[in-house]
Amino acid sequence: MNFIDLRNYNKETLENILNRSGAIKTGSLDAQGALKNKNIGLLFASASTRTRVSFEVGINRMGGNPIYLRTADLQLSNHESFKDTASVLGRYLDGIVIRMYDMEKYGWGRATQEIFAKYAGIPVINGLDDQDHPCQVMADLLTLKEKFNNNITDKKILFTWAFAERQKSPGVPHSMLTAASTLGMDITFAYPEGFELDERYVQSAKAAMAVSGGKLSFSNNLMEASQGADVIYAKSWKALSKTKEEDKALRGQYRDTWRISDKHFLEANRNALFMNCLPIIRGEQATKEVIDRPDSILYDEAENRLYAQQGVLSYLFEDDTEKAAKVNIWNTVDSMNGAGVV
Ligand code: CP
Numbered sequence: 001m002n003f004i005d006l007r008n009y010n011k012e013t014l015e016n017i018l019n020r021s022g023a024i025k026t027g028s029l030d031a032q033g034a035l036k037n038k039n040i041g042l043l044f045a046s047a048s049t050r051t052r053v054s055f056e057v058g059i060n061r062m063g064g065n066p067i068y069l070r071t072a073d074l075q076l077s078n079h080e081s082f083k084d085t086a087s088v089l090g091r092y093l094d095g096i097v098i099r100m101y102d103m104e105k106y107g108w109g110r111a112t113q114e115i116f117a118k119y120a121g122i123p124v125i126n127g128l129d130d131q132d133h134p135c136q137v138m139a140d141l142l143t144l145k146e147k148f149n150n151n152i153t154d155k156k157i158l159f160t161w162a163f164a165e166r167q168k169s170p171g172v173p174h175s176m177l178t179a180a181s182t183l184g185m186d187i188t189f190a191y192p193e194g195f196e197l198d199e200r201y202v203q204s205a206k207a208a209m210a211v212s213g214g215k216l217s218f219s220n221n222l223m224e225a226s227q228g229a230d231v232i233y234a235k236s237w238k239a240l241s242k243t244k245e246e247d248k249a250l251r252g253q254y255r256d257t258w259r260i261s262d263k264h265f266l267e268a269n270r271n272a273l274f275m276n277c278l279p280i281i282r283g284e285q286a287t288k289e290v291i292d293r294p295d296s297i298l299y300d301e302a303e304n305r306l307y308a309q310q311g312v313l314s315y316l317f318e319d320d321t322e323k324a325a326k327v328n329i330w331n332t333v334d335s336m337n338g339a340g341v342v
Contacts, residue, residue, distance in 0.1 A: 159233045
């Protein structure tokens with residue numbers, strides 16, 4: 001089982017993972033030892049503070065062994081194929097977290113995750129590709145549940161594009177779109193024209209909303225979309241259908257108008273929360289005042305990466321642990337003897 005794209009998970013499973021995550025955080029679920037004797041690779045092609053460190057610490061806390069693998073240090077850097085790399089690493093490791101994408105080639109990062117899923121034969125966890133960031137969104141949902149006493153479906157969430165110089169993956173908005181729709185939340189996505197989300201995710205979300213009973217809307221008007229919001233989540237992403245240069249020119253037009261400031265919070269509900277997955281540069285995506293306001297919950301989101309990912313790992317490896325416990329190893333040895341293997 002992999003954890004690459006939240007569209008593959010139903011409401012019960014997402015709730016199950018969130019419950020585990022919360023229980024691990026409060027200590028009511030003991031996950032120590034859940035990864036005993038398991039080696040989990042962390043294959044990263046780009047920089048990371050939160051994803052890498054929270055996985056390393058979380059895997060350690062669960063009794064496993066995290067192995068950080070920089071693509072630049074592997075033979076991938078000498079053009080060894082992803083198929084060969086996945087096939088070989090799958091024979092050493094018990095699971096792998098992958099962060100890999102190229103902002104010039106939308107879909108390439110996802111294809112890479114799928115090659116590993118196909119050839120490594122071990123659970124693949126998406127640590128951010130060009131389409132999804134499921135671990136971040138599970139941490140965000142855990143944070144919202146904590147802040148709203150588990151009632152996240154009756155809160156109005158605004159998830160908005162915001163200006164940043166750096167071109168970033170649309171992974172977080174896509175994963176949030178999927179999760180919010182599956183769980184039946186009330187969410188509005190705001191962005192300037194040209195920054196539309198992947199239509200396949202939008203269609204899938206609309207279908208999920210029809211089942212979950214949530215509310216999904218889209219807006220090109222940030223002030224209007226801020227009205228009555230309980231949460232404003234700001235996140236920049238690259239325009240999917242544009243080249244790097246085209247995107248740069250387009251986003252530059254929105255440098256000042258698509259930056260969250262106090263005036264958006266005046267439109268929002270009192271004590272509305274500010275969210276961002278980090279990293280953030282003060283003055284980009286939001287003003288310094290907004291980023292540092294008392295109701296900014298950025299560090300809580302970051303902290304919850306640790307617990308949400310342990311929840312994911314606990315879910316992915318539970319079957320394996322149970323299966324392993326049921327195997328009668330003495331029968332296996334007998335049959336191996338019989339076959340002349342031992
Ligand atoms: N939010 C997030 O994924 O942070 P890092 O890039 O530091 O891992």
